[in-house]
Amino acid sequence: MKILALIVCVLLMALGPAHAQTAFKIVTASERGTYIQIGRDLAKWAAQPAKIDLEVLPSKGSSENVQRLRFEPGVKLALVQSDVYQAFVDQAVGGNAAAGRLITPLRVVLPLYNEEIYFVTRADSPLTYIHELKDKKINVGPVGSGTALSATTLYRLMFGSALPEANASYLSNEDALLKLTGDKSLDAVIVVAGQPAKLFAEMKPEARKYIKLLKLDANAKETERAVATYFPATIRTASYPNWMSEDVPTLSVKAFLVTYNYGNESTLTSLKQFAEAFCANFDTLQAEGHPKWKEVQLDMPALGKGWKYFAPMERTLRNCMAQRTRAVPAAMQAPVKKDCSQQEKVLGLCRM
Known part of the structure; x- marks a missing residue:
């Protein structure tokens, strides 16, 4: 019996790694x-x-x-x-x-x-273009998120200075969109997501009554500074047919x-x-x-x-x-502890 048990044990050991x-x-x-x-x-x-x-x-x-x-x-x-x-x-x-x-x-x-960058504002907002966001209240996404880094970097590139902390909020996309359309304490929400993104794809047709996307103006001087780091892109109506009625030019990140x-x-x-x-x-x-x-x-x-x-x-x-x-x-074939900068904050380096 001992010999049989030993043989079984050896076989199990031999077979185990093959299925692990x-x-x-x-x-x-x-x-x-x-x-x-x-x-x-x-x-x-x-x-x-x-x-x-x-x-x-x-x-x-x-x-x-x-x-x-x-x-x-x-x-x-x-x-x-x-x-x-x-x-x-x-x-x-x-x-x-x-x-x-x-x-x-x-x-x-x-x-x-x-990944496309979505600049979301209220449907009744007077804003039309991304370069009009200077000095506006913007949700850049949670601290530690790539969206927060992209949003704050873009602001600095386009406008030559950091987004004032008094104008920055670090809410989740969902919470920020509620504030944008609810108490209207935000002017814009920035979201980074490859299309079609579930967050926007699940929106009902009524969404067009509440939100719209800001457009990239290729001729704006702020755009010229942004495209040195980011890439022009298009958010397509086909990605969000429920609530988008036209393609929207924007920026993207790899x-x-x-x-x-x-x-x-x-x-x-x-x-x-x-x-x-x-x-x-x-x-x-x-x-x-x-x-x-x-x-x-x-x-x-x-x-x-x-x-x-x-x-x-x-x-x-x-x-x-x-x-x-x-x-x-x-x-x-196809051819050290110190006062943190905003960038350090969103990268999560301030605590280290």
């Missing part, structure tokens, strides 16, 4: 945003085939994601806006030790898509999939398998995932100064990309 799922986490953004849907797509079509149980976690947004990726156990992946990542890099280069500790060990997996510079062999193996599965199922992601996947290119362009790809996943992805290219006929 590696447990990872990815931090995204709000439950009603685009990031969390992208995270769920990755869990289904990249993590599962790689035998990874990827838990998709909501968060305040990109700034919080950087910190959770750096310090929270189990968090191996994060979705981060390009301007947030760059802001941490800039703070580190400028001598902020806390920012350096956060951003230096992080690595880019892949650039994804551009989303990135980010990880840590891991050295543990087990983690490296799992992340390389994740990269292989992502590449192998990329067509499925584009066909069946969130519409934003259709804007993602399976490409690894040069990154900005201070940014680095995660080398093990980069090699895996580049090899897979090369194989995909060879498989397509040539004719079909």
